[in-house]
Amino acid sequence: MEENSGSTRLILHPLDLSDINQNQCSWPTQVSDDENNGSFSCKDSPIFSVAMGMKRKRNIMQKKNEQNAKPRAMKYQWKVAAHKALYMEDPWKEFHLDELEVETAIRYRYNALCKKWVVDKVNIKMAKEPFNHGAMRSCYRVKKPSHVSSGNWAHASNYVAKRYMEDVDRKIYFEDVKLQMDAKLWSEEYNRHNPPKKVDIFQMYVIELCNRSGKPLYHLEHYIEGNYIKYNSNSGFISREAIRLTPQAFSHFTFERSGHELIVVDIQGVGDLYTDPQIHTVSGKEYGDGNLGIKGMALFFHSHVCNNICGSLGLSPFDLAPSEKRVNKKILQTQQSCKTRVRGTEEICILPSQYERSHLTEFLRARTPTFSDSSPPDSPIDAEISDSSRQPRSSESSNRTMSYSSEDMDGKDEEKSEDDSDDCCNLGNSSDSCMGSLRRNRYDSESSATSVDEHDRIAFQNLLARKSRPSSVLNEVQLRKLMENTDNIKSETSVLGQVHLEMAKYYELGRFLAEDEEDYDHDAALFHMQHAADCGIMEAVIIMARLHLHLQHDLLVGISVTENQEKGVEFMLKAAKGGDRAAIIFMAKAYDTGENLGLVRSRSWKEAVYWYDRAVNMEETDAGGEFDACMDDPTYQLLSRQADLYRQGGFGLEKDPNRAGELYQEAADAAMAAMKGRLANKFYMLAEEAWGELEE
Incomplete structure (x- = not known):
């Protein structure tokens, strides 16, 4: 403002940087205006003019138009496609x-x-x-x-x-x-x-x-x-x-x-x-x-x-x-x-x-x-x-x-x-x-x-x-445990476990071998074999047991793991409970001799007799009572070993000469059926000796 001879004149000077720096605190903050579709409104300010506000609004509208351009174009394309579909000529x-x-x-x-x-x-x-x-x-x-x-x-x-x-x-x-x-x-x-x-x-x-x-x-x-x-x-x-x-x-x-x-x-x-x-x-x-x-x-x-x-x-x-x-x-x-x-x-x-x-x-x-x-x-x-x-x-x-x-x-x-x-x-x-x-x-x-x-x-x-079930092994294992603990529900073979077993076999066959690789992925093959065993697939359980016990195995022969008797016995016991004859006899001999039991379990003739008896009964059920000359650990050997344990007693098993004589008699009959005459006569004599101890 400038006064001159009683009159007042307004003189405008352009703002410089010092003026702007001095008035920063008076700048209005931008507030979101939801009613204005996301635009920003600001209070009157001597710094920002109406022209600057119009420029900002024009930029906002330009961005909105760019965002809406693509959906509008797509809608238009669909209209064209629908029109063509209705009025297209016969292509034939x-x-x-x-x-x-x-x-x-x-x-x-x-x-x-x-x-x-x-x-x-x-x-x-x-x-x-x-x-x-x-x-x-x-x-x-x-x-x-x-x-x-x-x-x-x-x-x-x-x-x-x-x-x-x-x-x-x-x-x-x-x-x-x-x-x-x-x-x-x-x-x-x-x-x-x-x-x-x-x-x-x-x-x-x-x-x-x-x-x-x-x-x-x-x-x-x-x-x-x-x-x-x-x-x-x-x-x-x-x-x-x-x-x-x-x-x-x-x-x-x-x-x-x-x-x-x-x-x-x-x-x-x-x-x-x-x-x-x-x-x-x-x-x-x-x-x-x-x-x-x-x-x-x-x-x-x-x-x-x-x-x-x-x-x-x-x-x-x-x-x-x-x-x-x-x-x-x-x-x-x-x-x-x-x-x-x-x-x-x-x-x-x-x-x-x-x-x-x-x-x-x-x-x-x-x-x-x-x-x-x-x-x-x-x-x-x-x-x-x-x-x-x-x-x-x-x-x-x-x-x-x-x-x-x-x-x-x-x-x-x-x-x-x-x-x-x-x-x-x-x-x-x-x-x-x-x-x-x-x-x-x-x-x-x-x-x-x-x-x-x-x-x-x-x-x-x-x-x-009702039939739907997940593809993960964790859920499969939990479901199978619940089914095993539930009455009147039989746990069926896990298809998911069979899938993992087939993947392990494919790795060993080289089906998943890359062009620049000379040997298959051992870690991946072992991973799937482990998951198949977790799902209860008997073949995989036996392989994992033999791997950890460093026993001969048919699958993944090129893979070796650190010996772990505890883990190996766990898998072997799982296979035995599942009905595998070799695993049953392995557990019977382990409890009989105390070897390959690890640190958690101890020698027990009571457990050994249980597993020997289960192996004998499984042979009678599955083989119809007939002897297989090619069978490892034939029936008469298992019966005679049970008789020895009952005759001697110990490690949690009470001495029972009468039961020992009966088992020797059964072993003799089984040996005679297997055309083992001399062995049968030996078992008959042992039976008489056991019954003689009973009279004494």
Whole structure:
């Protein structure tokens, strides 16, 4: 301000650095304004002008526009994709399939839920020459109209008919359909747990061209355009070029949800629409030559790395050795680039409720039902195949195997005709590859070929919930201990332990040997053998016992560990309790002589007699009382040694000459049966001497 001749003038001078430094304390603090969408408001200040506030607001709006640009672009892309899907031209229009002659085919559809075949007739037009072929089958273009447009071939749907290039048994065609339909039910069970991306498996049928010579059979599937990718195989292969989370999580899910009874692998197809899967079962039977059984499960878990989808579904990681984790670290790093993320709304698969945790006995009893195994039919044209006018219903849940699922992914049964549902398409969830996004509606008639009662679906859902069990050895061991301590529940062989045993064997065979390695990973092989033993696998228990006792062993012969008698005796005692004859005799001799007992246990003839007697009784039960000349420690030797202990007495065993005479008599009879006459006479004399001591 400047006063001059009674008047006042305002003179403005630009601020310099000294003015700003002096007024720092008067600067207003920026306060977040939630009502202004996260912008910052400040009080009036002589330092900041209105123009500076407008510049700040413009920057904030620019950032918001950049953040919203990508979602808007994606929404626009989906609109374009939906428009193209609705108005796209027939990709096979140029081949003029509608001009071919009409053929009548008998169609066989498999109801995986009820284990029934349904037969009807359909009209098709098939190209004469294949347009593609794989390693085993040739592919033919096919047109099949729906039930609604049966006479309009211009709007008929595109199918692919596949036929084996080599002559195979006709039964194989039906077994392939059964495999794929069983796998389809597992995809529905997976979808029921609301994963980030839902999956589906092609509906496949068998058609028989009865008017052609020889009545050839074909597999019939919908034709879906897109980028066909093989994500994993039935022998542990995982695609490095197309790393996906969903296919691997789906395979892991089927292993746990089935209670380790099976695993669906060989995942391949367009996006998350799969075809030609393979199922490994515990028995290794059914589902063709591609069923590698427990060996196939071991190959899968050797290369499987759990991802965030596995964790969100409650799947427990499979135990791997530290060296294996380091090798799989590259896969884990690659998985971080995958775009699929969990939403936090997935249904956990197997965790028991609070009530079940407090009532473990009831929980275990509910988890051990009896299931029957149904084998594939010798011929599909039998009692299993019924006319479509007589659609069968199954009300007995006892006839179902574990390859069943619960409801469809939307949880609703829509009343549609079977042909109509076959050919309906809609725009479904996208795949990671952004290809093959056309999905067929999941009607009940399409997934099972016949209508199914809701009661059956709920029964299957409860069945799977009872059978589900984790993939970690810690949980497996705890569960087995609870089962052993629970009345009326028999502890069955652990499939998880068998998987670890097969992995140890694969290491010794060099199956997992890297190109730059000369010897297999001893630490990893021993790790899996240890876990197999922890799960109660008898073969692994014996190997671990012999390893720690430095005894001769058949597996992992190139591995040696520090001698540990305490640990070795623990494993040997576990094998003896499990019924292994060699382990039983080892414990009997150890308690008899006091050798190989370690520091915890001491010499005890009472325990020795118990184990000798158990070995003798096991021989009589298992061998039918017959003597095996090649048997180590034959029966007469075990009986005579028991007699010696009773005759002498000591180390916790009371002297009993009468019992000693009886045992000598039994030993003599066993020796006579083994054609050991002189030895038998010796035992008869010892029996008389023992009874003579009794009279004295």
